[in-house]
Amino acid sequence: MIKILVDCFGGDHCPEAPVEGALRALKANPELHIGLLGDESVLKAQLEGKDYDASRIEIIHAPEVIGCDEKPTDVVRLKRDSSMMKGIILLRDNDDVAALVSIGSTGALVTGALVRLGRIPGVIRPAFCPLLPSMDGGLVGICDSGANVEVTSAHLRQFAIMASLYMENVYGVKSPRVALLNVGLEAEKGDAVRQEAYPLLRQTEGLNFVGNMESRDLLSGKYDVVVADGFSGNVLVKTTEGTALELLKKIKKDIYSCSLYKMGALLMKRMFKEEKEFMNYQNYGGSVLLGTSKVVVKGHGSSNAVAVEKCIEQAYRMEVSGLSAQIEKEIAKYEHYED
Amino acid sequence: MIKILVDCFGGDHCPEAPVEGALRALKANPELHIGLLGDESVLKAQLEGKDYDASRIEIIHAPEVIGCDEKPTDVVRLKRDSSMMKGIILLRDNDDVAALVSIGSTGALVTGALVRLGRIPGVIRPAFCPLLPSMDGGLVGICDSGANVEVTSAHLRQFAIMASLYMENVYGVKSPRVALLNVGLEAEKGDAVRQEAYPLLRQTEGLNFVGNMESRDLLSGKYDVVVADGFSGNVLVKTTEGTALELLKKIKKDIYSCSLYKMGALLMKRMFKEEKEFMNYQNYGGSVLLGTSKVVVKGHGSSNAVAVEKCIEQAYRMEVSGLSAQIEKEIAKYEHYED
Numbered sequence: 001m002i003k004i005l006v007d008c009f010g011g012d013h014c015p016e017a018p019v020e021g022a023l024r025a026l027k028a029n030p031e032l033h034i035g036l037l038g039d040e041s042v043l044k045a046q047l048e049g050k051d052y053d054a055s056r057i058e059i060i061h062a063p064e065v066i067g068c069d070e071k072p073t074d075v076v077r078l079k080r081d082s083s084m085m086k087g088i089i090l091l092r093d094n095d096d097v098a099a100l101v102s103i104g105s106t107g108a109l110v111t112g113a114l115v116r117l118g119r120i121p122g123v124i125r126p127a128f129c130p131l132l133p134s135m136d137g138g139l140v141g142i143c144d145s146g147a148n149v150e151v152t153s154a155h156l157r158q159f160a161i162m163a164s165l166y167m168e169n170v171y172g173v174k175s176p177r178v179a180l181l182n183v184g185l186e187a188e189k190g191d192a193v194r195q196e197a198y199p200l201l202r203q204t205e206g207l208n209f210v211g212n213m214e215s216r217d218l219l220s221g222k223y224d225v226v227v228a229d230g231f232s233g234n235v236l237v238k239t240t241e242g243t244a245l246e247l248l249k250k251i252k253k254d255i256y257s258c259s260l261y262k263m264g265a266l267l268m269k270r271m272f273k274e275e276k277e278f279m280n281y282q283n284y285g286g287s288v289l290l291g292t293s294k295v296v297v298k299g300h301g302s303s304n305a306v307a308v309e310k311c312i313e314q315a316y317r318m319e320v321s322g323l324s325a326q327i328e329k330e331i332a333k334y335e336h337y338e339d
Numbered sequence: 340m341i342k343i344l345v346d347c348f349g350g351d352h353c354p355e356a357p358v359e360g361a362l363r364a365l366k367a368n369p370e371l372h373i374g375l376l377g378d379e380s381v382l383k384a385q386l387e388g389k390d391y392d393a394s395r396i397e398i399i400h401a402p403e404v405i406g407c408d409e410k411p412t413d414v415v416r417l418k419r420d421s422s423m424m425k426g427i428i429l430l431r432d433n434d435d436v437a438a439l440v441s442i443g444s445t446g447a448l449v450t451g452a453l454v455r456l457g458r459i460p461g462v463i464r465p466a467f468c469p470l471l472p473s474m475d476g477g478l479v480g481i482c483d484s485g486a487n488v489e490v491t492s493a494h495l496r497q498f499a500i501m502a503s504l505y506m507e508n509v510y511g512v513k514s515p516r517v518a519l520l521n522v523g524l525e526a527e528k529g530d531a532v533r534q535e536a537y538p539l540l541r542q543t544e545g546l547n548f549v550g551n552m553e554s555r556d557l558l559s560g561k562y563d564v565v566v567a568d569g570f571s572g573n574v575l576v577k578t579t580e581g582t583a584l585e586l587l588k589k590i591k592k593d594i595y596s597c598s599l600y601k602m603g604a605l606l607m608k609r610m611f612k613e614e615k616e617f618m619n620y621q622n623y624g625g626s627v628l629l630g631t632s633k634v635v636v637k638g639h640g641s642s643n644a645v646a647v648e649k650c651i652e653q654a655y656r657m658e659v660s661g662l663s664a665q666i667e668k669e670i671a672k673y674e675h676y677e678d
Contacts, residue, residue, distance in 0.1 A: 247583055
């Protein structure tokens with residue numbers, strides 16, 4: 001039995017989406033036990049009338065609510081009875097708890113994980129690694145996508161090692177092709193951090209570093225992992241998301257401008273739906289936080305039940321893959337300077 | 340008469356695209372005079388049999404060729420007889436020459452412009468400002484998109500002022516809405532540079548600063564100017580380009596997977612072509628270099644004749660708008676520290 005905590009407060013559709021997602025995950029996976037974090041009475045009401053295996057689910061009362069504008073450090077310090085912070089502390093203090101899934105505040109989750117949960121030995125900074133679909137049918141992991149807006153080349157090397165192990169162990173990608181996000185392909189491109197990181201990545205044994213990547217090639221299918229600082233990684237992921245959505249929206253609008261198009265679109269209705277689903281990052285799970293001492297998965301704030309289910313499934317697979325031990329072993333091979 | 344130099348060597352389709360683009364621009368604009376830079380015999384051969392007003396075009400012999408792997412500093416130092424470097428020097432030394440258009444090496448052009456041409460008084464760093472289409476039918480300028488991979492908050496303020504004046508004076512956008520590219524909307528988001536830049540932008544009189552922008556909203560139509568460091572600005576522009584291209588390519592491929600889709604697509608053929616054209620950044624001109632003492636426009640390396648024509652037209656409009664004088668005047672209002 002693997003026990004995963006689900007933070008049910010935070011996110012646009014709470015507590016419905018987290019609770020519903022948890023029930024779906026429970027049904028799909030008989031080895032799963034779930035702890036729902038949040039206000040007990042609200043969660044009880046949400047579960048009422050639902051069909052589920054009560055022996056594998058429990059409610060953990062966490063009544064405090066995190067406001068939208070609260071500073072992450074304040075949340076960590078003052079809101080110990082919020083669903084998120086209580087989840088982090090329970091995860092830290094209980095050997096039988098494997099992971100936490102949350103669709104709440106990203107900043108609070110990162111700060112909380114750093115301060116209260118801690119890191120895998122040797123890891124300087126945990127980093128987010130969301131997945132995007134690539135055009136050859138595979139997935140590409142982007143690490144970091146926002147946990148660290150300022151980085152050194154040593155950070156980037158660790159992000160590369162962690163994300164490569166993640167794609168290999170959790171998604172079965174053999175020898176993942178790792179690229180460094182940069183403004184050009186040549187080794188000397190970019191700022192000082194990138195210029196330092198390039199040879200470091202080259203020299204990292206066991207890492208299939210294929211060189212720099214220009215962001216226009218993200219979805220090309222040529223890469224399995226893209227290494228970036230959290231600022232430009234965030235820009236990379238959100239621009240992809242935004243462009244796809246805006247373009248599909250524009251196509252939809254333009255269809256209505258002409259009756260011929262409307263007829264054509266009728267025949268292609270299923271295809272357009274599929275394209276939208278293909279580009280919907282929620283279908284590929286959450287943004288896992290790599291490098292924390294236990295598994296933490298962050299789902300998008302707008303996650304629906306299916307998206308939350310995917311996050312739970314992802315957390316489960318991370319735990320059974322033994323990823324943390326792998327990361328500790330590989331990271332130990334190199335000297336990384338704490339900043 | 341406004342005289343513009345066109346660098347005819349460099350780019351994927353040279354010298355055809357630059358020469359053809361120049362001839363198109365000449366036809367469209369009777370006030371234009373063009374100097375074609377490059378190997379004289381090759382350019383003569385290219386012009387042969389073409390119909391043009393010979394009194395408004397001249398060939399300037401520049402036989403040296405810039406190799407793909409040459410370092411920008413070497414190009415600037417050693418290749419004074421290349422079409423690009425000769426163009427920059429002629430632009431600097433001749434009052435009657437207004438602008439240079441090039442689709443050659445970006446690095447060489449930036450370095451050459453900085454070292455040989457110089458800046459508008461007060462400008463710390465020139466910056467690129469390409470345009471992308473926004474979904475409300477307008478345009479959004481991104482400044483910087485790659486000239487400066489490392490910046491300070493003072494640079495970002497200057498980019499904002501220059502790009503805002505550009506959109507206002509050259510594209511007629513009244514009081515352009517200027518946003519700072521960041522990882523979240525709140526003022527305290529981002530790294531130290533962004534945290535410093537936010538209040539600076541707020542305090543800049545005459546600037547319609549609307550706050551931070553998350554990259555997923557780039558095409559939303561809510562912004563006219565996005566201010567960024569050259570690294571993340573480059574990621575922003577190229578990710579938009581790449582995502583749109585890959586998505587349209589995928590749609591095209593998927594259409595062939597089903598005969599119903601093929602029929603539908605037949606009815607929508609014109610629309611798909613229009614979407615592709617809409618997202619084709621070449622249709623919106625080149626990436627102008629803001630802050631140099633004279634007008635420099637950089638077209639994409641893959642530019643065709645129409646794209647080069649747009650770049651020439653853009654250079655012309657920048658010159659007649661008196662943008663440089665405007666930039667000098669506005670920049671002078673603030674103390675900017677040279678780095």
